[in-house]
Amino acid sequence: MDSARKMLTVLITTCLCAAVALCLVFVMTKDDIELKQRLKFVRAIKAVLPVEYLSKEVDIINYPLCKEDCKVCNIIYIVKEKSKVVALATEVTVKGYGGRVSVIVGVGEDNKITGLKVVQHSETPGLGANIIKDVFQRQFAGRDETIKLKKDGGNIDHVTGASVSSRAVVKCAKEGLGFIIKNRSIVNYNSG
Amino acid sequence: MHVAPFNIMTLFNEFFKGIVKENPTFRLVLGICPTLAVTTSLDNGLGMGVATTFVLVFSNMFISIVRNIVPKKVRIPIFIVIISTFVTTVELIMAAYVPDIHEALGIFIPLIVVNCIIMGRAEAFASKAQVLPAVADGLGMGIGFTMAVSIISGVREIIGSGTILGYEIMFSGYSPAVIMILPPGAFITMGLILCFFKYMGNLLGRKV
Numbered sequence: 522m523d524s525a526r527k528m529l530t531v532l533i534t535t536c537l538c539a540a541v542a543l544c545l546v547f548v549m550t551k552d553d554i555e556l557k558q559r560l561k562f563v564r565a566i567k568a569v570l571p572v573e574y575l576s577k578e579v580d581i582i583n584y585p586l587c588k589e590d591c592k593v594c595n596i597i598y599i600v601k602e603k604s605k606v607v608a609l610a611t612e613v614t615v616k617g618y619g620g621r622v623s624v625i626v627g628v629g630e631d632n633k634i635t636g637l638k639v640v641q642h643s644e645t646p647g648l649g650a651n652i653i654k655d656v657f658q659r660q661f662a663g664r665d666e667t668i669k670l671k672k673d674g675g676n677i678d679h680v681t682g683a684s685v686s687s688r689a690v691v692k693c694a695k696e697g698l699g700f701i702i703k704n705r706s707i708v709n710y711n712s713g
Numbered sequence: 714m715h716v717a718p719f720n721i722m723t724l725f726n727e728f729f730k731g732i733v734k735e736n737p738t739f740r741l742v743l744g745i746c747p748t749l750a751v752t753t754s755l756d757n758g759l760g761m762g763v764a765t766t767f768v769l770v771f772s773n774m775f776i777s778i779v780r781n782i783v784p785k786k787v788r789i790p791i792f793i794v795i796i797s798t799f800v801t802t803v804e805l806i807m808a809a810y811v812p813d814i815h816e817a818l819g820i821f822i823p824l825i826v827v828n829c830i831i832m833g834r835a836e837a838f839a840s841k842a843q844v845l846p847a848v849a850d851g852l853g854m855g856i857g858f859t860m861a862v863s864i865i866s867g868v869r870e871i872i873g874s875g876t877i878l879g880y881e882i883m884f885s886g887y888s889p890a891v892i893m894i895l896p897p898g899a900f901i902t903m904g905l906i907l908c909f910f911k912y913m914g915n916l917l918g919r920k921v
Contacts, residue, residue: 528787535779535791539798546802553809561812646753647874647891 566598569610569627569636571662577602584708597701597708600627608635609708613697617689619643622652624690626661626697632705634668637661637694642686649686657687661694666702668694727846731853737830738861739910744830747821748862749899755878758866759859760814761821764803766855768825772796773839773851780840792835797826830858865902869893 582599598610610627620643627635637658644650660677669675679687737743752758775795783791804822807815839847873893875883892898
């Protein structure tokens with residue numbers, strides 16, 4: 522009985538100490554973690570803006586657009602520079618070759634893509650993973666809804682050896698663009 | 714309880730044995746899961762190595778401190794609590810200060826908890842040794858592990874992507890052997906380096 526009590530005491534004390542230590546670490550790192558996530562998000566949004574805005578301060582406003590059942594909530598990001606709307610952006614996820622591919626698409630006032638950035642993917646390293654390269658992503662700027670791979674009769678060069686991954690990005694671009702064009706009137710109306 | 718005589722030489726021995734003689738990856742062949750999984754590029758390998766070293770040193774230290782008050786029957790749960798506390802600490806710190814490496818390592822940071830090097834050293838060494846030798850052992854084993862994953866990830870990154878730490882280093886026109894950064898590349902590299910260590914060991918006789 523005595524040894525059982527000792528075991529319990531030691532176990533409980535260890536767990537308590539561990540919990541207290543973890544609380545301290547959590548509180549210490551919380552702000553930094555949030556800041557880093559925010560920075561990463563802002564970098565991703567800025568990367569889809571036209572080149573001249575890359576070094577400028579921009580405000581990003583989240584504008585959630587829920588579908589009827591409200592299970593899928595797509596957010597349109599309104600990017601403003603000095604209260605002038607620069608671009609609208611949204612994140613699109615489709616199925617790629619090795620899993621989901623998430624892309625942020627930026628759309629300008631002229632309903633053309635201003636830029637695009639792959640934010641998450643699990644494509645094959647060395648092949649499909651090359652969709653994150655600038656050479657590939659830059660091609661999307663200035664395209665409209667007729668966007669297609671050269672292979673499929675369009676004007677985008679696919680990544681060597683990875684037409685499935687490339688096609689996924691093109692699909693994201695198309696869907697994002699369509700989504701923003703469809704909802705542009707609501708967003709502009711609401712954001713004044 | 715028998716306590717080994719304490720001097721600076723034994724401390725050095727505990728430290729250096731983890732680097733070559735009992736290198737956790739190449740000699741003891743422990744903790745192979747993260748070694749194979751995250752060594753696709755040198756910065757991932759280094760990140761994993763440093764994180765593991767941190768956890769090893771501190772878990773060894775604390776396990777050695779509490780070794781005399783922990784009842785034998787509950788030592789494993791207590792070791793796990795101590796180890797996972799430091800793993801969570803390292804994960805939060807990495808998320809706060811090196812978010813890119815944190816993201817690249819992903820699930821393998823929480824999985825340091827079950828890395829058998831750490832549990833192995835806790836059970837085989839730290840729970841029987843004084844604090845300083847335990848820390849020296851943890852540091853040596855950690856550095857040995859870091860070197861091992863750095864070698865493997867360096868080789869894989871150079872051959873598999875033609876880069877090192879993200880910089881192009883191969884001659885222009887080099888087409889990377891993608892297989893090296895896919896899972897088979899990990900086994901091939903690891904196997905060849907293991908062979909090399911074994912061969913060197915045989916060459917140098919029983920001294921190694």
